[in-house]
Structures are given as C-alpha cells and as structure tokens.
Amino acid sequence: MSPGPVYPSSEPARWKYLDRIRTRPGPFTPQPFNGETSAKYMDKMKILVIGAGGLGCELLKNLALSGFKNIHVIDMDTIDISNLNRQFLFRQSDVGKFKAEVAAAFVEKRVKGVKITPHNCKIQDFDEDFYMQFQLVVCGLDSIEARRWINATLVNMVDEELDDTIKPLIDGGTEGFKGQARVILPNITSCLECQLDMHAPRAAVPLCTLASIPRQPEHCIEWAHVIAWDKEKPFPQLDKDDPEHITWLYQKALLRAQEFNISGVTYSLTQGVVKNIIPAIAATNSVIAAACCNEALKIATNCAPYLGYPENNYMMYSGNDSIYTYTFKHEKKDDCPVCGVSARELTVDPKWTLQELVDSFATRPEAQLKKPSVRAEGKTLYMQSPPSLEAQTRPNLEKTLAEGLGLVDGQEIGVTDPAFATVSFKFKLKFT
Amino acid sequence: MLKIWSMKKEQQKAENSDGGAAGGAAGGPKKKKVTAAQLRVQKDLNELSLGTTMRTDFPDPDNILSFILYIEPDEGMYKGGRFSFTFNITPNFPHEPPKVQCREKIYHPNIDLEGKVCLNILREDWKPVLNLNAVIVGLQFLFLEPNASDPLNKEAAEDLRNNREMFKRSVRSAMMGGSVRGEGFDRVAI
Numbered sequence: 001m002s003p004g005p006v007y008p009s010s011e012p013a014r015w016k017y018l019d020r021i022r023t024r025p026g027p028f029t030p031q032p033f034n035g036e037t038s039a040k041y042m043d044k045m046k047i048l049v050i051g052a053g054g055l056g057c058e059l060l061k062n063l064a065l066s067g068f069k070n071i072h073v074i075d076m077d078t079i080d081i082s083n084l085n086r087q088f089l090f091r092q093s094d095v096g097k098f099k100a101e102v103a104a105a106f107v108e109k110r111v112k113g114v115k116i117t118p119h120n121c122k123i124q125d126f127d128e129d130f131y132m133q134f135q136l137v138v139c140g141l142d143s144i145e146a147r148r149w150i151n152a153t154l155v156n157m158v159d160e161e162l163d164d165t166i167k168p169l170i171d172g173g174t175e176g177f178k179g180q181a182r183v184i185l186p187n188i189t190s191c192l193e194c195q196l197d198m199h200a201p202r203a204a205v206p207l208c209t210l211a212s213i214p215r216q217p218e219h220c221i222e223w224a225h226v227i228a229w230d231k232e233k234p235f236p237q238l239d240k241d242d243p244e245h246i247t248w249l250y251q252k253a254l255l256r257a258q259e260f261n262i263s264g265v266t267y268s269l270t271q272g273v274v275k276n277i278i279p280a281i282a283a284t285n286s287v288i289a290a291a292c293c294n295e296a297l298k299i300a301t302n303c304a305p306y307l308g309y310p311e312n313n314y315m316m317y318s319g320n321d322s323i324y325t326y327t328f329k330h331e332k333k334d335d336c337p338v339c340g341v342s343a344r345e346l347t348v349d350p351k352w353t354l355q356e357l358v359d360s361f362a363t364r365p366e367a368q369l370k371k372p373s374v375r376a377e378g379k380t381l382y383m384q385s386p387p388s389l390e391a392q393t394r395p396n397l398e399k400t401l402a403e404g405l406g407l408v409d410g411q412e413i414g415v416t417d418p419a420f421a422t423v424s425f426k427f428k429l430k431f432t
Numbered sequence: 433m434l435k436i437w438s439m440k441k442e443q444q445k446a447e448n449s450d451g452g453a454a455g456g457a458a459g460g461p462k463k464k465k466v467t468a469a470q471l472r473v474q475k476d477l478n479e480l481s482l483g484t485t486m487r488t489d490f491p492d493p494d495n496i497l498s499f500i501l502y503i504e505p506d507e508g509m510y511k512g513g514r515f516s517f518t519f520n521i522t523p524n525f526p527h528e529p530p531k532v533q534c535r536e537k538i539y540h541p542n543i544d545l546e547g548k549v550c551l552n553i554l555r556e557d558w559k560p561v562l563n564l565n566a567v568i569v570g571l572q573f574l575f576l577e578p579n580a581s582d583p584l585n586k587e588a589a590e591d592l593r594n595n596r597e598m599f600k601r602s603v604r605s606a607m608m609g610g611s612v613r614g615e616g617f618d619r620v621a622i
C-alpha cells in the first residue's frame with residue numbers, strides 16, 4: 001500500500017482537476033486561449049448571486065467549488081423551518097436568521113479561500129453603481145417581478161462605449177420537475193423581458209368556479225383568499241407572512257370545504273396556495289444550479305463555448321414525462337420595452353415648451369411621430385388619448401421643459417404613438 | 433476575458449446603419465428610468481377605443497396605473513345605466529392582468545355584490561399579449577350578454593336562466609336603486 005501524493009494542505013488538491021479544465025484547451029475551446037490568464041482572471045473577478053434559497057444554496061456551493069473567489073449574495077428573506085428540506089446550508093438553529101448571511105458563512109467555512117459577502121436586503125435597495133462592480137450576475141429567484149427588475153437594470157447599464165458595462169446574466173428557475181437555465185448578454189441577446197412569454201402566468205381558477213362550484217381544497221382556499229377576505233376584511237391589509245392572517249383564511253376555507261364535502265384543506269396547503277408556492281424539488285434545483293454554474297465557469301474562463309451567444313441562449317429542462325431537455329435560441333424582440341428600445345439621446349433646449357418638443361418628433365428622421373404621447377417616470381407630460389387624460393395634460397403643452405415641467409438634463413422619457421402600435425421609444429433628454 | 437466585447441463590435445459592424453447611439457458620459461444624479469410596465473400601459477392607453485359609450489377618469493394623471501372606466505351601455509338590458517370600474521395595474525403588468533372592480537353594487541350574474549367581475553381574460557385566460565382594450569371590450573360585452581353559465585351572483589344567474597323577462601324587470605328595478613330578492617342595489621340609471 002503506497003501512500004498517495006502528499007500535499008502541504010488539502011487545498012491545492014481540491015483545485016487540481018478544476019485547473020485542468022480551466023487552464024488547458026479542449027477540442028471545443030475557442031482560440032486564442034490562454035489558460036494561465038484565464039485562471040488568474042477568475043481569481044480576481046467579482047460575481048453576484050441573487051437569491052440564497054433553494055437555487056441560491058446550490059449556486060453558492062457550486063460557484064465556490066468551481067474556483068470563484070469573490071462572491072456577493074443578496075437575499076432579503078430569513079430562514080423558515082420549511083426551507084430546511086432542500087436549502088442545505090441552513091440548520092434548525094438558523095431559523096429566523098438571514099439566508100444570505102448564514103449561507104455565506106457556511107460556504108466560506110467549508111471552502112477555504114473564498115470570500116462571500118452577504119447583503120440582507122432587496123435587490124431594489126441597490127443602484128447601478130453597486131451592480132457595476134460585478135463581472136457576472138447569477139440569479140436563482142422565484143419571482144418574475146424581481147427578475148424583470150434586475151434584467152431592466154442590467155440592460156439600462158449598458159454603455160455602448162464602455163465594454164465592461166455589459167454584465168452577463170445567468171438565470172436559473174425551477175418549478176417542480178421543470179426548470180430552465182438561460183444566459184442573457186444585455187443589449188446583445190434576447191433579454192428576460194423579451195422572454196416573458198416563456199413564463200406561463202400563474203394558473204388561475206375561474207372566479208365563478210370559486211364562487212359557486214368548488215371541487216378541490218385549493219378552490220376553497222382561493223375562495224377564502226379572493227372573496228371572503230374582501231367581503232369581511234378581518235384585517236386592513238392581507239399579510240401573507242402573518243400566521244394570524246393565514247389562520248383566518250385556513251378556517252374560512254375549512255368551513256367552505258365542509259359545506260361542499262371537500263377534504264384536504266390544511267394550514268400548510270393554505271399557506272402554499274396563498275403565497276403561490278410551487279412545490280420545490282431539491283434535485284431539480286441541483287440540475288439547474290449546476291447548469292448555471294458551469295456556464296458561469298465557461299463565461300469566466302472561455303475554456304469552452306457557452307450558452308448565450310451567438311445562437312442558443314435558453315435551455316429548458318422537463319422531468320415531468322421522463323426527461324426532456326431542449327436548447328434553443330430565443331430571439332431578441334425589436335419591440336421589447338426593455339432592450340428593443342435603448343434610450344436615444346435627444347438634444348433639446350430646456351426653454352422649449354412641451355408643444356415644441358411634441359412637434360419636433362414629427363420631423364425627427366428616426367421617429368416621425370405624428371401623434372406622440374410623452375411621459376417621464378411618475379409624470380404624465382402629454383397623452384393624445386384617452387380624451388380625459390388628453391384634457392388633463394393639455395395645459396402642460398404651454399409649459400417649458402425645465403422650468404415649467406421640472407424635467408432635468410439626462411432624464412428619460414417614453415414616447416408612444418398609435419400609428420406605431422408595436423413600437424415605443426425612449427429618449428434621454430440632453431439639454432443644450 | 434469575456435469575449436463578449438469583440439462580439440459586440442462585430443454585431444455593431446453588422447448593424448452600423450443605426451443612427452444616434454445612446455450613452456453619453458456617466459456621472460451626475462441618477463435619473464428615473466421609464467419602466468417597461470409604464471411604457472406598456474402608456475401604449476395600451478393610446479390604443480383604447482372607447483367609442484361613445486365609455487370614458488376614463490384619472491384621479492391622478494401622473495399615475496396612469498390607476499384609473500376609473502365608465503360604461504354607459506347603449507343597447508341590451510343594462511341600457512340607460514352608468515357603471516364604473518376601478519382599474520389597478522401592478523408593476524408586473526402585462527405579466528399579471530389588471531385588477532378590475534365594479535364600484536357600484538349591481539344586479540348582474542357575472543358581477544358579485546362586492547364588485548368582483550367574472551371575466552375570463554381578467555383571470556384564468558389572461559396573457560401578456562392581451563391589452564387594456566381587450567379588457568374594456570370584455571366588460572362592455574358583459575352588459576350586452578350577461579352569462580348565466582359563469583355565475584358570480586348565483587341568484588341573478590338563476591333568475592336569468594329561469595325567466596328572462598322577469599330577469600330583465602329585476603335588472604331595471606335594481607338599476608333604479610330598488611331591491612331584488614331582498615337585496616338592495618345602487619342606483620345607476622341616468
């Protein structure tokens with residue numbers, strides 16, 4: 001029995017095989033390739049993980065074990081006892097603590113040399129300056145709203161003059177046995193907003209079924225949620241995280257179920273239906289997180305072609321009926337409200353009236369809008385229709401842009417015209 | 433390290449017809465960006481065809497995500513009434529449908545006494561490709577063709593199914609502010 005090679009510590013051995021992959025070219029490695037610099041680059045790069053839940057735990061573990069050294073993680077949630085079956089970085093004693101913090105500490109302890117910085121907050125709490133520091137963003141989110149927000153932020157950050165403002169976004173998502181991994185190169189390839197139709201809106205039961213012929217325990221819970229709550233208003237505002245509120249809904253649903261001889265209404269089912277929790281399967285999270293992590297490794301080192309460019313950018317995985325995976329190119333949409341219209345610079349005189357600005361759109365070669373409606377975020381400047389809004393905003397036409405309407409240099413405005421039903425325009429005002 | 437940069441250049445070469453590039457120097461205070469949901473609602477509002485029977489009211493014109501729609505049907509059993517609906521659109525539009533509620537207590541098989549509306553495209557059949565105009569057309573249709581097979585007000589649906597003439601009379605009396613089956617209704621007749 002001869003002893004194996006002895007390393008000063010176990011650490012270099014840990015990276016031995018990883019280094020073979022990231023420093024040596026393979027048959028598909030794009031040329032030119034310099035393995036030495038690839039590995040060094042990876043050591044220095046900063047990567048952001050959004051979400052420290054089911055996918056997030058897997059992502060953090062995988063990324064750390066793939067040699068990423070500087071990872072940040074954002075999650076606003078705290079650990080619930082029901083997370084423990086699959087969010088394996090958490091223990092019972094962690095219940096109530098922040099997910100990002102506990103996950104970061106756990107992985108740092110297990111993988112020597114990795115630094116993980118937790119942020120116990122919402123992604124919306126940070127601005128572009130924060131996101132600009134990363135070279136890569138990996139998302140493991142369960143909310144479409146959060147996905148749309150980070151997507152729009154990363155697309156808006158792209159400055160055509162500055163290459164490193166393009167932050168590749170790797171997005172993973174799972175629902176039961178199904179999942180997807182996709183890579184978005186902001187402004188270059190199809191973005192999450194372009195792909196919104198890939199998410200089926202939540203399956204809803206017709207309101208009249210809930211009201212008159214419930215057949216399933218879920219129908220009774222939805223009835224309590226959308227009909228009984230509104231009628232009786234037991235609390236001013238429904239808080240889905242308040243056990244007292246869920247208990248109220250549970251009891252209402254239970255009575256309703258008894259009335260219709262339906263069994264199966266429980267407290268946890270009530271919580272699941274109300275919070276729209278799709279049962280998460282730990283192994284689906286593993287599959288998807290692993291795919292996302294490998295793409296991150298390949299994007300960072302270029303050791304092999306990756307998902308996202310020039311063709312395929314979307315991998316769907318379905319385990320509902322045996323196993324099926326399909327990788328394809330989701331096309332960028334010209335009329336995408338996020339990436340289809342990058343805000344063009346519009347040189348205007350701040351002393352112009354809004355009428356002058358509106359008229360100018362008719363003659364601009366890139367727009368040629370005869371009936372433009374104009375809004376800034378949170379401020380309706382002029383709408384051609386509907387008539388009531390036209391009347392309300394008409395007085396604005398006489399006001400000047402800066403002084404009268406309070407617009408500022410660099411402000412973004414959205415312009416639509418019924419003649420261009422599918423296109424909208426965004427402009428960034430540049431004052432002369 | 434990322435080869436995106438060179439790809440980007442290639443792509444630009446291919447598209448170099450494009451005129452004014454966005455960008456400009458960084459720095460300065462952060463300006464609010466126009467969000468996708470807002471831009472989409474702006475477009476949808478431009479495309480509303482209200483005709484002579486509908487109009488809108490925006491309590492705050494700067495907030496286009498919240499408004500009231502008035503419908504005055506010019507035919508059918510609900511002719512002569514004025515019905516109003518609140519529209520509340522979430523930042524997740526058009527992934528989520530707008531939330532629509534009738535502001536008056538009315539006698540209608542597909543609208544309950546709290547104003548909830550049973551219209552398929554407001555719930556189970558909503559798709560992001562649908563727009564606000566599809567919703568107002570749907571609402572208008574509910575007044576022309578109340579539907580007894582999708583009841584939200586079960587009593588009204590029963591009445592419609594059992595005796596159409598009597599249902600019509602009940603609609604008239606409810607619109608005048610009277611009671612039907614012991615339930616009082618808001619006066620909506622104009």
Ligand SMILES: [Zn+2]
Nearest residue numbers: 191194336339
């Ligand atoms: Zn897009």
